[in-house]
Amino acid sequence: MHVVFKQYNQQQAFLLPPSLDELVKVDHPVRVVNEVMDKVDIDPLLKKFKGGGTSSYHPKMLLKVLVYAYITNTYSSRKIEEALQSNIHFMWLSGMSQPDHNTINRFRSDRLKDSLRYIFTQVVVLLAEQGVLSLREAYVDGTKIEANANRYTFVWGNAIKTSKEKMKQQLDELWKYAQQVAKEEMDDKDPGGFDKIDPQQVEQTIATINEALKDKDVPAKVKQKLNYAKKNWPSKLAQYEQQERIIGEDRSSYSKTDPDATFMRMKEDHMKNGQLKPGYNLQLSTNQQYITHYSLHQSSTDTGTLQKHLEHYLQQYNQHLQTVIADAGYGSEENYQYLEEKGLTSYVKYNYFDREQQGAKPKGVLSTDQLYYNQQQDCYYCPMGQRMDRIRDRKRTTRTGFVQTLARYQARNCSNCPMRGACHKAEGNKIMEVNQNMQRLRENSRHNLLSEAGIHYRKQRCVDVEPVFANIKHNHFFKRFMLRGLDKVQIETGLLAIAHNLRKKAA
């Protein structure tokens, strides 16, 4: 049969040159990026440009290009540069401007620093005005994303503490040795202990010991140790102090290649060896699978992040938020208390809510949930009918600084009780502690979670916030940040969030 080929002529001349606009489909996502970004106020971003010197690429164009790059999984500045020269959608968006990767990187890392959050907020408010999402309900969850840092350059807070303790102990031993050998010379030189040491004090102490032992017959081993200490300990101590400052209060480690990153256990453990990796804890609020708020944290647990996350949400959207839905990772007394004080309706599970719903009984003979409580007399009755009186309260401060009150109740007489072996092992009458505030908050939470609205929100949580993480990480392959440092990682997260929202809007 005769084969007919379509005409192929690369030298075909155009009577009128084609416009790029004709080549971009009317419903292509790049048009959504263009349309939404044109509505966004970029005044704070414009103020970043000082003027003078050579002309600059327009920030709106660079912003559109970056957002579209994140929509199309193009995270590397070199790949974006390449796309601007070869991809018709990038070329249309940039109006044929072709900034190089350095310009793109500088814009992403520095210029967007203080204005991207404002731009993100405008995009979310715009979407809320169009009715595709609500700012009244927030589904909150977190995930860990690996930092752009070497996995083997860790600094651990505990290792520093151990090294400092060892140094203190050795210094103390040297001091005591000098006191024995050169009693007279050391008589009036009391350092007052080595509980708190600093580089100057260590230097001074070693100099004093050396001076006292100068004319004494000292074993070579001690001399060697003193020489080593003189040469290394003050600088080592200064280094430890600096490292402790970087670690701060809320975390236990950092990476030398990105000091803002903390070593955390990641869900994606390809090696399956439980190895900790440097990363950031990303917290998201979503609604209808749109990201309405993001925050990055350096601590690996979700519990301590909720207040900071919501505080910023409330500021950002001027108190629109009414309802918070989160999983059991956030069900602490501190969080429940905060949600109550802010007047937010919450649907947040406590850690054994699911087990409780499956009918599992709390362990132990004396679970406070199972004991009879007489509110008027403020006393409990144990299974043997013994009255337990409130004897005193105890305060306990959590790692985050929250003060809990634990009420202590003591049974009147446990002697000869047949249940004693199973009930308690301590001598005397049984004493138990009850966190009554947590009991009250947990009861309120249980009531909310089991209500009709609670059942709806619990079902919706699994299909609202969780798919957003899956989409970003697995469908769009964002498993590791490109930039280093908290400020820059914030920018990347903002771009990811805008890209996610516009991709969803365009779908």
Ligand code: SF4
């Ligand atoms: S040991 Fe004391 S508190 Fe425990 S069941 Fe017996 S009487 Fe009650």
